Structures are given as structure tokens and as C-alpha cells.
Amino acid sequence: MGRKKSNFVYKYFIYDEHQKHSTCTVNDCGAVIKDNHGTNLLKHMKKHPVQYKLILQENSAESEEHVEGNRKKKSNQDFEIKVMDECINLVTTCGRPLTLIDDKPFQKILDMAKAGCSHSPINSHKIREATQNKADNLCDDIASKIKKKTYKS
Numbered sequence: 001m002g003r004k005k006s007n008f009v010y011k012y013f014i015y016d017e018h019q020k021h022s023t024c025t026v027n028d029c030g031a032v033i034k035d036n037h038g039t040n041l042l043k044h045m046k047k048h049p050v051q052y053k054l055i056l057q058e059n060s061a062e063s064e065e066h067v068e069g070n071r072k073k074k075s076n077q078d079f080e081i082k083v084m085d086e087c088i089n090l091v092t093t094c095g096r097p098l099t100l101i102d103d104k105p106f107q108k109i110l111d112m113a114k115a116g117c118s119h120s121p122i123n124s125h126k127i128r129e130a131t132q133n134k135a136d137n138l139c140d141d142i143a144s145k146i147k148k149k150t151y152k153s
């Protein structure tokens with residue numbers, strides 16, 4: 001998902017693609033600035049302190065929102081990995097049946113745990129796949145360790 005570059009300074013200018021210049025639309029200013037570089041436009045906006053302040057506020061609010069969004073996404077991922085790990089432990093180390101994952105009470109517990117987080121549902125199918133992947137990784141790991149040992153001796 002691409003994020004379009006947004007600078008609120010552009011709200012106050014009309015860009016003429018033909019002439020390659022931007023016209024200030026604040027009040028009756030009508031100042032013409034070459035090209036449409038955000039920094040140059042912003043420099044001009046200092047002549048309009050009210051709008052200038054607004055632009056800075058809106059720009060910083062937007063970037064904070066972006067950071068906050070990323071942070072939340074990351075913590076959702078961390079949460080899902082942790083929950084999945086415990087589910088895998090349940091059906092491997094503890095020897096519980098895989099169907100336990102789909103039991104309604106267990107699903108309810110998952111729902112309670114994920115409150116405030118948005119992640120895709122965890123079910124027995126997903127756990128089976130994740131367990132298989134983990135087992136494969138373990139096998140690879142063991143195999144490579146044995147290989148190393150063999151080469152060493």
C-alpha cells in the first residue's frame with residue numbers, strides 16, 4: 001500500500017503545469033513561485049503566518065499518525081506471534097488435540113486476549129500449518145548442526 005506524499009502546503013497553491021509555476025491562493029496574494037517544491041512554497045507561506053502555522057501543524061499531525069499506525073501494526077504482529085507460539089506449545093509440548101483450538105471457549109479466550117488488536121483469526125488449520133513450519137525449521141536446524149559437526153571432525 002503506497003502512501004502518497006502529502007504536504008499541506010500544496011493546499012494553498014495552484015500549480016500551472018504548463019508554465020511550471022505555483023500561484024499562491026491565500027487571500028489576494030497571487031504570488032507566483034517557480035516550480036512546486038514544497039520547501040520553496042513553505043518559505044513563501046511565512047508571509048502568511050496564520051496559514052503557515054496551520055500547515056506545520058497539519059504536516060506534523062500527519063506524520064505522527066503514520067508512526068502511530070506503524071507502531072500498532074508491529075505490536076499486533078508481535079501479539080499474534082506470541083499467541084501462535086503458545087497454541088503450538090499446547091498441541092505439541094502439552095499434547096493437547098489440535099481441535100482444542102477451534103473449541104468455542106478457547107476461541108472466546110483468544111477473542112478476549114486480542115481485544116484492541118486486529119489480527120486474522122487463529123484456528124486449528126493455522127496452528128497445524130505453523131506447527132508444520134516450525135517442525136520443518138527444527139529439522140533444517142538439526143540437519144545443519146549435524147552437517148557442521150560432520151565437517152569439523
Ligand SMILES: [Zn+2]
Binds near residue numbers: 029030031047048
Ligand atoms: Zn502568498
